[in-house]
Amino acid sequence: MNCDLCRSEMYAWRPGSDENSFQPLFDHLDSCAECARLFEQLTASDENVRRTFQSYPESPILESRILSGLAHQRAQAAVRRLGWRSWMLAPALASLLIVLFVLVAPRFQQARLNREMALLLSKPPALEINSTDRKQLLEWSASQLEGPPTLPAELDKLEFRGAAAISVAAHKAVLLKMKNEERASLVIVGAPLTQDNRFHSMREGPGSASLWSDGTRSYLLLFNGTDQELHAYMTKMGITA
Amino acid sequence: MHKSDHTFDDWVGQYQRLLFGIAYWWTGSRTDAEELTQEAFFQAYRSRSSLREIEAVKGWLVGILRHCYAQRCRKDHSRIEIPLDEVVEKSGETIDLRSDGADPHDILALRQALERLDERHRVPLVLFYFQELSYREIAEALELPLGTVMSRLSRARQLLHESLARPVALTFVKKIRKVN
Numbered sequence: 001m002n003c004d005l006c007r008s009e010m011y012a013w014r015p016g017s018d019e020n021s022f023q024p025l026f027d028h029l030d031s032c033a034e035c036a037r038l039f040e041q042l043t044a045s046d047e048n049v050r051r052t053f054q055s056y057p058e059s060p061i062l063e064s065r066i067l068s069g070l071a072h073q074r075a076q077a078a079v080r081r082l083g084w085r086s087w088m089l090a091p092a093l094a095s096l097l098i099v100l101f102v103l104v105a106p107r108f109q110q111a112r113l114n115r116e117m118a119l120l121l122s123k124p125p126a127l128e129i130n131s132t133d134r135k136q137l138l139e140w141s142a143s144q145l146e147g148p149p150t151l152p153a154e155l156d157k158l159e160f161r162g163a164a165a166i167s168v169a170a171h172k173a174v175l176l177k178m179k180n181e182e183r184a185s186l187v188i189v190g191a192p193l194t195q196d197n198r199f200h201s202m203r204e205g206p207g208s209a210s211l212w213s214d215g216t217r218s219y220l221l222l223f224n225g226t227d228q229e230l231h232a233y234m235t236k237m238g239i240t241a
Numbered sequence: 242m243h244k245s246d247h248t249f250d251d252w253v254g255q256y257q258r259l260l261f262g263i264a265y266w267w268t269g270s271r272t273d274a275e276e277l278t279q280e281a282f283f284q285a286y287r288s289r290s291s292l293r294e295i296e297a298v299k300g301w302l303v304g305i306l307r308h309c310y311a312q313r314c315r316k317d318h319s320r321i322e323i324p325l326d327e328v329v330e331k332s333g334e335t336i337d338l339r340s341d342g343a344d345p346h347d348i349l350a351l352r353q354a355l356e357r358l359d360e361r362h363r364v365p366l367v368l369f370y371f372q373e374l375s376y377r378e379i380a381e382a383l384e385l386p387l388g389t390v391m392s393r394l395s396r397a398r399q400l401l402h403e404s405l406a407r408p409v410a411l412t413f414v415k416k417i418r419k420v421n
Contacts, residue, residue: 008395008399011394011395011396011398011399011402012391012394012395014369042402045402045405046398046402048347049351049370049401049405050370050373052344052347052348052351053266053351053367053370053371054371055348056261056262056265056266057265057271059261059271059274059275059278062257062261062275062278062279063253063254063257065275065279066253066257066278066279066282066283067250067253069279069282069283070246070249070250070253070282070283070286073283073286073287074246
Protein backbone atom coordinates (compact mmCIF):
# COMPACT_ATOMS: atom_id res chain seq x y z
CA MET A 1 0.00 0.00 0.00
CA ASN A 2 1.36 3.42 -0.90
CA CYS A 3 0.88 6.62 1.15
CA ASP A 4 -1.92 8.06 -1.05
CA LEU A 5 -4.02 4.90 -0.75
CA CYS A 6 -3.25 4.73 2.97
CA ARG A 7 -4.50 8.29 3.55
CA SER A 8 -7.65 7.47 1.63
CA GLU A 9 -8.22 4.32 3.67
CA MET A 10 -7.79 6.23 6.94
CA TYR A 11 -11.09 7.99 6.33
CA ALA A 12 -12.88 4.71 5.68
CA TRP A 13 -11.73 3.23 8.97
CA ARG A 14 -13.67 3.76 12.17
CA PRO A 15 -13.33 2.22 15.61
CA GLY A 16 -14.89 -1.23 15.56
CA SER A 17 -14.25 -1.81 11.84
CA ASP A 18 -13.28 -5.28 10.66
CA GLU A 19 -9.55 -5.55 11.42
CA ASN A 20 -8.82 -7.99 8.60
CA SER A 21 -10.21 -5.59 6.01
CA PHE A 22 -7.90 -2.82 7.24
CA GLN A 23 -4.81 -4.96 7.90
CA PRO A 24 -2.97 -3.49 4.87
CA LEU A 25 -3.60 -0.01 6.31
CA PHE A 26 -2.14 -0.93 9.69
CA ASP A 27 0.79 -2.69 8.03
CA HIS A 28 1.56 0.53 6.17
CA LEU A 29 1.18 2.63 9.33
CA ASP A 30 3.70 0.39 11.05
CA SER A 31 6.21 1.09 8.32
CA CYS A 32 5.50 4.81 7.55
CA ALA A 33 6.06 7.34 10.32
CA GLU A 34 4.49 10.24 8.39
CA CYS A 35 1.26 8.33 7.70
CA ALA A 36 1.22 7.09 11.30
CA ARG A 37 1.46 10.70 12.51
CA LEU A 38 -1.42 11.73 10.21
CA PHE A 39 -3.49 8.79 11.40
CA GLU A 40 -2.90 9.79 15.01
CA GLN A 41 -3.96 13.37 14.22
CA LEU A 42 -7.04 12.12 12.42
CA THR A 43 -8.04 9.88 15.32
CA ALA A 44 -7.68 12.71 17.81
CA SER A 45 -9.54 15.13 15.56
CA ASP A 46 -12.29 12.55 15.04
CA GLU A 47 -12.74 12.20 18.78
CA ASN A 48 -12.91 15.97 19.15
CA VAL A 49 -15.52 16.20 16.37
CA ARG A 50 -17.57 13.46 17.99
CA ARG A 51 -17.51 15.32 21.30
CA THR A 52 -18.31 18.65 19.65
CA PHE A 53 -21.34 17.11 17.92
CA GLN A 54 -22.85 16.45 21.36
CA SER A 55 -22.88 20.21 22.05
CA TYR A 56 -26.06 21.63 20.61
CA PRO A 57 -28.83 23.89 21.94
CA GLU A 58 -31.64 22.79 24.21
CA SER A 59 -35.21 23.14 23.05
CA PRO A 60 -37.31 22.78 26.20
CA ILE A 61 -40.66 23.54 24.55
CA LEU A 62 -40.24 21.36 21.48
CA GLU A 63 -41.85 18.23 22.91
CA SER A 64 -44.95 20.07 24.12
CA ARG A 65 -45.24 21.86 20.76
CA ILE A 66 -45.12 18.57 18.89
CA LEU A 67 -47.67 16.95 21.21
CA SER A 68 -50.08 19.86 20.94
CA GLY A 69 -49.69 19.82 17.15
CA LEU A 70 -50.48 16.11 17.13
CA ALA A 71 -53.54 16.69 19.32
CA HIS A 72 -54.73 19.29 16.80
CA GLN A 73 -54.21 16.83 13.93
CA ARG A 74 -56.19 14.17 15.79
CA ALA A 75 -59.03 16.58 16.48
CA GLN A 76 -59.20 17.55 12.82
CA ALA A 77 -59.13 13.90 11.79
CA ALA A 78 -61.98 13.16 14.20
CA VAL A 79 -64.07 15.96 12.70
CA ARG A 80 -63.37 14.68 9.19
CA ARG A 81 -64.35 11.13 10.18
CA LEU A 82 -67.54 12.38 11.80
CA GLY A 83 -68.46 14.38 8.70
CA TRP A 84 -67.85 11.40 6.45
CA ARG A 85 -69.95 9.12 8.63
CA SER A 86 -72.76 11.68 8.77
CA TRP A 87 -72.93 11.77 4.99
CA MET A 88 -73.00 7.98 4.90
CA LEU A 89 -75.73 7.79 7.53
CA ALA A 90 -77.92 10.55 6.14
CA PRO A 91 -79.70 8.43 3.47
CA ALA A 92 -80.25 5.62 5.96
CA LEU A 93 -81.69 8.01 8.54
CA ALA A 94 -83.90 9.67 5.94
CA SER A 95 -85.23 6.26 4.84
CA LEU A 96 -85.90 5.31 8.44
CA LEU A 97 -87.79 8.54 9.07
CA ILE A 98 -89.94 7.99 5.97
CA VAL A 99 -90.79 4.44 7.07
CA LEU A 100 -91.62 5.65 10.57
CA PHE A 101 -93.81 8.41 9.19
CA VAL A 102 -95.72 6.09 6.87
CA LEU A 103 -96.18 3.21 9.31
CA VAL A 104 -96.37 4.81 12.69
CA ALA A 105 -97.77 8.28 12.13
CA PRO A 106 -101.40 7.12 11.59
CA ARG A 107 -101.28 5.20 14.87
CA PHE A 108 -99.97 8.25 16.68
CA GLN A 109 -102.69 10.36 15.08
CA GLN A 110 -105.34 7.89 16.17
CA ALA A 111 -103.99 7.78 19.72
CA ARG A 112 -103.88 11.57 19.85
CA LEU A 113 -107.47 11.82 18.63
CA ASN A 114 -108.56 9.36 21.26
CA ARG A 115 -106.81 11.33 23.97
CA GLU A 116 -108.43 14.55 22.80
CA MET A 117 -111.85 12.96 22.75
CA ALA A 118 -111.36 11.53 26.22
CA LEU A 119 -110.37 14.97 27.43
CA LEU A 120 -113.48 16.49 25.86
CA LEU A 121 -115.60 13.94 27.62
CA SER A 122 -114.12 14.61 31.02
CA LYS A 123 -113.92 18.42 30.73
CA PRO A 124 -116.41 19.93 28.32
CA PRO A 125 -115.37 23.42 27.19
CA ALA A 126 -117.31 26.50 28.13
CA LEU A 127 -120.23 27.11 25.84
CA GLU A 128 -119.93 29.96 23.38
CA ILE A 129 -123.54 29.95 22.34
CA ASN A 130 -126.16 29.10 24.91
CA SER A 131 -129.47 28.46 23.26
CA THR A 132 -132.19 25.89 23.17
CA ASP A 133 -133.09 26.80 19.62
CA ARG A 134 -131.97 23.80 17.55
CA LYS A 135 -132.00 25.69 14.23
CA GLN A 136 -129.99 28.57 15.65
CA LEU A 137 -127.39 26.24 17.12
CA LEU A 138 -126.98 24.27 13.87
CA GLU A 139 -126.64 27.48 11.84
CA TRP A 140 -123.97 28.70 14.25
CA SER A 141 -122.17 25.35 13.92
CA ALA A 142 -122.38 25.54 10.13
CA SER A 143 -120.83 29.02 10.19
CA GLN A 144 -117.89 27.67 12.21
CA LEU A 145 -117.38 24.69 9.91
CA GLU A 146 -118.42 26.19 6.56
CA GLY A 147 -121.05 23.55 5.74
CA PRO A 148 -124.81 22.97 5.70
CA PRO A 149 -126.82 23.58 8.93
CA THR A 150 -128.14 20.04 8.89
CA LEU A 151 -127.34 16.68 10.52
CA PRO A 152 -127.35 13.17 9.03
CA ALA A 153 -130.74 11.47 9.15
CA GLU A 154 -129.52 9.18 11.96
CA LEU A 155 -129.02 12.18 14.25
CA ASP A 156 -131.98 14.22 13.15
CA LYS A 157 -133.88 13.79 16.42
CA LEU A 158 -131.19 15.29 18.65
CA GLU A 159 -131.97 18.42 20.67
CA PHE A 160 -129.28 20.83 21.91
CA ARG A 161 -128.82 23.38 24.63
CA GLY A 162 -125.53 25.06 23.70
CA ALA A 163 -122.46 24.94 21.39
CA ALA A 164 -118.74 25.71 21.49
CA ALA A 165 -116.04 25.95 18.81
CA ILE A 166 -113.19 23.50 19.41
CA SER A 167 -110.31 21.90 17.56
CA VAL A 168 -109.86 18.17 17.07
CA ALA A 169 -106.56 16.95 15.64
CA ALA A 170 -105.96 20.39 14.13
CA HIS A 171 -109.36 20.31 12.40
CA LYS A 172 -112.09 22.78 13.03
CA ALA A 173 -114.91 21.31 15.09
CA VAL A 174 -117.90 22.29 17.21
CA LEU A 175 -119.20 20.64 20.32
CA LEU A 176 -122.94 20.61 20.91
CA LYS A 177 -124.31 19.91 24.36
CA MET A 178 -127.40 17.69 24.50
CA LYS A 179 -130.73 18.66 25.92
CA ASN A 180 -131.97 16.42 28.77
CA GLU A 181 -128.68 14.49 29.06
CA GLU A 182 -125.76 16.22 30.78
CA ARG A 183 -123.33 13.40 29.92
CA ALA A 184 -123.85 13.51 26.13
CA SER A 185 -122.22 15.74 23.52
CA LEU A 186 -122.10 15.75 19.74
CA VAL A 187 -118.80 16.76 18.13
CA ILE A 188 -118.99 17.79 14.47
CA VAL A 189 -115.53 17.81 12.88
CA GLY A 190 -114.96 19.53 9.54
CA ALA A 191 -112.97 16.59 8.12
CA PRO A 192 -113.03 12.80 7.84
CA LEU A 193 -110.73 11.88 10.69
CA THR A 194 -109.71 8.29 10.09
CA GLN A 195 -109.42 5.97 7.12
CA ASP A 196 -112.13 3.59 8.32
CA ASN A 197 -114.17 6.32 9.98
CA ARG A 198 -113.96 4.62 13.32
CA PHE A 199 -112.14 5.37 16.57
CA HIS A 200 -110.54 2.12 17.60
CA SER A 201 -110.53 2.89 21.24
CA MET A 202 -112.06 5.37 23.60
CA ARG A 203 -110.86 3.53 26.67
CA GLU A 204 -108.16 5.99 27.66
CA GLY A 205 -110.72 8.15 29.38
CA PRO A 206 -114.03 7.48 31.11
CA GLY A 207 -116.33 7.46 28.15
CA SER A 208 -117.66 5.89 24.98
CA ALA A 209 -118.49 7.19 21.54
CA SER A 210 -120.25 6.48 18.27
CA LEU A 211 -119.18 7.85 14.91
CA TRP A 212 -120.87 8.85 11.64
CA SER A 213 -119.40 10.43 8.55
CA ASP A 214 -120.72 11.84 5.30
CA GLY A 215 -117.32 11.93 3.60
CA THR A 216 -116.57 15.59 4.41
CA ARG A 217 -117.62 15.82 8.04
CA SER A 218 -117.38 13.49 11.00
CA TYR A 219 -120.09 13.32 13.68
CA LEU A 220 -119.01 11.91 16.98
CA LEU A 221 -121.51 11.22 19.72
CA LEU A 222 -119.60 11.30 23.00
CA PHE A 223 -121.00 9.88 26.16
CA ASN A 224 -119.53 10.19 29.62
CA GLY A 225 -120.43 6.66 30.61
CA THR A 226 -120.24 3.02 29.56
CA ASP A 227 -121.11 1.64 26.13
CA GLN A 228 -124.37 0.21 27.52
CA GLU A 229 -125.40 3.59 28.87
CA LEU A 230 -124.54 5.19 25.50
CA HIS A 231 -126.68 2.62 23.63
CA ALA A 232 -129.52 3.14 26.09
CA TYR A 233 -129.33 6.88 25.44
CA MET A 234 -129.26 6.39 21.66
CA THR A 235 -132.27 4.05 21.83
CA LYS A 236 -134.12 6.53 23.94
CA MET A 237 -133.39 9.34 21.44
CA GLY A 238 -134.27 7.17 18.43
CA ILE A 239 -130.73 7.31 17.02
CA THR A 240 -129.82 4.49 14.65
CA ALA A 241 -126.13 3.57 14.76
CA MET B 242 -57.23 8.56 22.63
CA HIS B 243 -56.37 5.43 20.67
CA LYS B 244 -53.68 3.10 22.03
CA SER B 245 -51.48 3.69 18.99
CA ASP B 246 -51.69 7.44 19.68
CA HIS B 247 -50.28 6.85 23.16
CA THR B 248 -47.46 4.83 21.65
CA PHE B 249 -46.71 7.57 19.16
CA ASP B 250 -46.66 10.21 21.92
CA ASP B 251 -44.16 8.02 23.76
CA TRP B 252 -41.97 8.03 20.67
CA VAL B 253 -42.12 11.82 20.63
CA GLY B 254 -40.76 11.91 24.17
CA GLN B 255 -38.16 9.31 23.36
CA TYR B 256 -36.82 10.58 20.04
CA GLN B 257 -37.55 14.30 19.76
CA ARG B 258 -34.17 15.21 21.28
CA LEU B 259 -32.35 12.90 18.85
CA LEU B 260 -34.17 14.24 15.79
CA PHE B 261 -33.71 17.81 16.93
CA GLY B 262 -29.96 17.27 17.32
CA ILE B 263 -29.63 15.75 13.86
CA ALA B 264 -31.73 18.54 12.36
CA TYR B 265 -29.68 21.14 14.21
CA TRP B 266 -26.42 19.91 12.73
CA TRP B 267 -27.98 19.58 9.29
CA THR B 268 -29.43 23.08 9.26
CA GLY B 269 -27.13 24.94 11.65
CA SER B 270 -30.14 26.75 13.11
CA ARG B 271 -32.11 26.00 16.23
CA THR B 272 -35.31 27.49 14.81
CA ASP B 273 -35.01 25.52 11.59
CA ALA B 274 -34.22 22.38 13.55
CA GLU B 275 -37.32 22.82 15.71
CA GLU B 276 -39.54 23.33 12.68
CA LEU B 277 -37.97 20.39 10.89
CA THR B 278 -38.39 18.09 13.89
CA GLN B 279 -42.03 19.08 14.30
CA GLU B 280 -42.73 18.56 10.62
CA ALA B 281 -41.02 15.15 10.71
CA PHE B 282 -43.18 13.98 13.62
CA PHE B 283 -46.35 15.28 11.96
CA GLN B 284 -45.49 13.49 8.73
CA ALA B 285 -44.58 10.36 10.66
CA TYR B 286 -47.94 10.43 12.42
CA ARG B 287 -49.80 10.80 9.14
CA SER B 288 -47.86 7.91 7.58
CA ARG B 289 -47.53 5.74 10.69
CA SER B 290 -49.12 2.81 8.86
CA SER B 291 -45.94 2.61 6.76
CA LEU B 292 -43.88 1.52 9.78
CA ARG B 293 -43.43 -2.22 9.39
CA GLU B 294 -41.55 -3.07 12.57
CA ILE B 295 -41.78 -1.22 15.87
CA GLU B 296 -38.10 -2.03 16.50
CA ALA B 297 -37.16 -0.01 13.42
CA VAL B 298 -38.88 3.15 14.62
CA LYS B 299 -35.67 5.13 15.15
CA GLY B 300 -34.41 4.57 11.62
CA TRP B 301 -37.90 5.18 10.25
CA LEU B 302 -38.13 8.55 12.03
CA VAL B 303 -34.64 9.56 10.86
CA GLY B 304 -35.63 8.64 7.31
CA ILE B 305 -38.72 10.85 7.53
CA LEU B 306 -36.60 13.68 8.98
CA ARG B 307 -34.29 13.24 6.00
CA HIS B 308 -37.25 13.59 3.58
CA CYS B 309 -38.43 16.71 5.36
CA TYR B 310 -34.95 18.19 5.20
CA ALA B 311 -34.71 17.43 1.47
CA GLN B 312 -38.06 19.14 0.91
CA ARG B 313 -36.89 22.14 2.87
CA CYS B 314 -33.63 22.36 0.93
CA ARG B 315 -35.58 22.44 -2.32
CA LYS B 316 -37.62 25.37 -1.01
CA ASP B 317 -34.58 27.35 0.11
CA HIS B 318 -33.86 29.65 -2.79
CA SER B 319 -31.29 32.03 -1.51
CA ARG B 320 -28.64 32.37 1.13
CA ILE B 321 -26.63 35.32 2.16
CA GLU B 322 -23.62 35.31 4.38
CA ILE B 323 -23.46 37.83 7.18
CA PRO B 324 -20.45 38.29 9.43
CA LEU B 325 -21.12 36.67 12.78
CA ASP B 326 -20.27 39.69 14.88
CA GLU B 327 -22.58 41.81 12.72
CA VAL B 328 -25.45 39.42 13.26
CA VAL B 329 -24.91 39.39 17.00
CA GLU B 330 -24.62 43.16 17.23
CA LYS B 331 -27.52 44.05 14.96
CA SER B 332 -30.11 41.50 15.90
CA GLY B 333 -29.12 40.78 19.45
CA GLU B 334 -29.14 37.09 18.49
CA THR B 335 -27.03 34.87 20.69
CA ILE B 336 -25.50 31.55 19.93
CA ASP B 337 -27.18 29.21 22.33
CA LEU B 338 -24.94 26.19 22.78
CA ARG B 339 -24.65 23.64 25.50
CA SER B 340 -21.11 23.65 26.67
CA ASP B 341 -20.74 20.01 27.78
CA GLY B 342 -17.02 20.63 27.86
CA ALA B 343 -16.83 21.49 24.16
CA ASP B 344 -14.88 24.55 23.12
CA PRO B 345 -17.20 27.22 21.57
CA HIS B 346 -14.47 27.80 19.02
CA ASP B 347 -14.68 24.12 18.02
CA ILE B 348 -18.46 24.34 17.79
CA LEU B 349 -18.30 27.34 15.51
CA ALA B 350 -15.61 25.68 13.41
CA LEU B 351 -17.70 22.53 13.07
CA ARG B 352 -20.77 24.49 12.04
CA GLN B 353 -18.83 26.34 9.41
CA ALA B 354 -17.21 23.15 8.14
CA LEU B 355 -20.61 21.47 7.84
CA GLU B 356 -21.98 24.48 6.00
CA ARG B 357 -19.20 24.16 3.46
CA LEU B 358 -20.12 20.56 2.71
CA ASP B 359 -22.82 19.82 0.22
CA GLU B 360 -25.94 18.06 1.40
CA ARG B 361 -25.03 14.55 0.20
CA HIS B 362 -21.93 14.64 2.40
CA ARG B 363 -23.33 16.59 5.35
CA VAL B 364 -26.37 14.36 5.90
CA PRO B 365 -24.57 11.02 6.42
CA LEU B 366 -21.73 12.72 8.27
CA VAL B 367 -24.05 14.01 10.98
CA LEU B 368 -25.58 10.56 11.40
CA PHE B 369 -22.10 9.08 11.56
CA TYR B 370 -20.68 11.37 14.22
CA PHE B 371 -23.72 12.62 16.11
CA GLN B 372 -25.64 9.40 16.43
CA GLU B 373 -22.77 7.06 15.68
CA LEU B 374 -25.00 4.97 13.45
CA SER B 375 -23.41 2.05 11.65
CA TYR B 376 -22.89 2.22 7.88
CA ARG B 377 -25.81 -0.16 7.45
CA GLU B 378 -28.14 1.91 9.65
CA ILE B 379 -27.20 5.07 7.75
CA ALA B 380 -27.80 3.28 4.45
CA GLU B 381 -31.27 2.20 5.61
CA ALA B 382 -32.19 5.64 6.93
CA LEU B 383 -31.05 7.37 3.73
CA GLU B 384 -32.30 4.59 1.44
CA LEU B 385 -28.90 4.34 -0.23
CA PRO B 386 -26.70 1.34 -1.10
CA LEU B 387 -24.16 0.45 1.56
CA GLY B 388 -21.22 1.02 -0.80
CA THR B 389 -22.48 4.49 -1.70
CA VAL B 390 -22.77 5.41 1.98
CA MET B 391 -19.25 4.17 2.72
CA SER B 392 -17.67 6.06 -0.14
CA ARG B 393 -19.62 9.24 0.63
CA LEU B 394 -18.71 9.08 4.29
CA SER B 395 -15.06 8.50 3.55
CA ARG B 396 -15.03 11.54 1.28
CA ALA B 397 -17.12 13.59 3.72
CA ARG B 398 -14.76 12.86 6.62
CA GLN B 399 -11.80 13.85 4.51
CA LEU B 400 -13.45 17.13 3.50
CA LEU B 401 -14.50 17.80 7.08
CA HIS B 402 -11.04 17.33 8.53
CA GLU B 403 -9.49 19.43 5.78
CA SER B 404 -12.02 22.14 6.49
CA LEU B 405 -11.43 22.00 10.24
CA ALA B 406 -7.72 22.43 9.67
CA ARG B 407 -8.40 25.88 8.21
CA PRO B 408 -8.64 28.90 10.53
CA VAL B 409 -12.15 29.80 11.62
CA ALA B 410 -13.62 32.87 9.97
CA LEU B 411 -16.16 34.83 11.97
CA THR B 412 -18.97 34.41 9.55
CA PHE B 413 -22.41 33.07 10.18
CA VAL B 414 -24.53 31.64 7.45
CA LYS B 415 -28.00 32.98 7.67
CA LYS B 416 -30.66 31.33 5.59
CA ILE B 417 -33.38 33.34 3.98
CA ARG B 418 -36.34 31.15 3.27
CA LYS B 419 -38.83 32.27 0.72
CA VAL B 420 -42.32 31.65 1.94
CA ASN B 421 -44.56 30.60 -0.91
